[in-house]
Amino acid sequence: DAGVIQSPRHEVTEMGQEVTLRCKPISGHNSLFWYRQTMMRGLELLIYFNNNVPIDDSGMPEDRFSAKMPNASFSTLKIQPSEPRDSAVYFCASSFGGSAKNIQYFGAGTRLSVL
Amino acid sequence: GESVGLHLPTLSVQEGDNSIINCAYSNSASDYFIWYKQESGKGPQFIIDIRSNMDKRQGQRVTVLLNKTVKHLSLQIAATQPGDSAVYFCAEGGGSGGYNKLIFGAGTRLAVHP
Numbered sequence: 001d002a003g004v005i006q007s008p009r010h011e012v013t014e015m016g017q018e019v020t021l022r023c024k025p026i027s028g029h030n031s032l033f034w035y036r037q038t039m040m041r042g043l044e045l046l047i048y049f050n051n052n053v054p055i056d057d058s059g060m061p062e063d064r065f066s067a068k069m070p071n072a073s074f075s076t077l078k079i080q081p082s083e084p085r086d087s088a089v090y091f092c093a094s095s096f097g098g099s100a101k102n103i104q105y106f107g108a109g110t111r112l113s114v115l
Numbered sequence: 116g117e118s119v120g121l122h123l124p125t126l127s128v129q130e131g132d133n134s135i136i137n138c139a140y141s142n143s144a145s146d147y148f149i150w151y152k153q154e155s156g157k158g159p160q161f162i163i164d165i166r167s168n169m170d171k172r173q174g175q176r177v178t179v180l181l182n183k184t185v186k187h188l189s190l191q192i193a194a195t196q197p198g199d200s201a202v203y204f205c206a207e208g209g210g211s212g213g214y215n216k217l218i219f220g221a222g223t224r225l226a227v228h229p
Contacts, residue, residue: 004158031215043159043204043219056216091158095215102214103149106158 002026004107006092012113018080021110024073025094033093033104034067034077043091049075082114123202125224134192136203136223143186144210149217150179150190154201162190167209192225200227 093104146167151159
């Protein structure tokens with residue numbers, strides 16, 4: 001089983017540039033989550049999808065952030081324009097269920113550095 | 116335990132000893148709890164979970180204890196090994212946020228010494 005696949009693993013960009021992070025969830029999972037991890041704020045949920053539909057985006061910090069899930073096997077998180085304070089590790093996770101319990105399986109993350 | 120800011124609390128143990136990692140959760144309405152392990156450069160990895168109708172649950176070398184009265188969760192690791200060195204996160208779910216919206220603690224770093 002391949003697990004959650006994220007790309008790229010590392011991204012270095014300059015302030016003002018557009019950044020696109022990609023995620024392929026585990027096949028058969030119907031929920032997908034985007035998190036951001038920093039030393040100061042820990043692991044924060046940005047947005048999650050159920051059956052490709054965005055359910056809760058209250059964690060998205062600003063309008064510069066957007067996420068899409070065009071189909072069950074692919075999602076993107078876009079930052080435009082990027083700023084140095086967006087530097088963090090971004091994780092994608094997926095799960096099946098969402099009723100009695102929800103084990104989220106995480107990808108390896110994308111480390112983003114905005115210079 | 117929990118921590119706020121730059122510095123994670125660190126638990127240092129000798130290889131072979133038992134480890135106990137503590138977590139205080141915030142929402143009394145939460146009824147689902149989960150522990151994750153995160154090794155350097157990797158994503159969080161599921162370890163064990165527990166529902167609020169249980170006080171204890173055991174896995175392989177790990178035990179989770181839940182005390183709802185004081186909103187406290189602990190993870191016990193038996194015979195700690197060097198491979199257990201990582202940051203451990205507790206997370207709570209259920210309540211008004213539902214089971215999709217897990218709230219993660221700040222994490223505890225476990226350092227295992229030979």
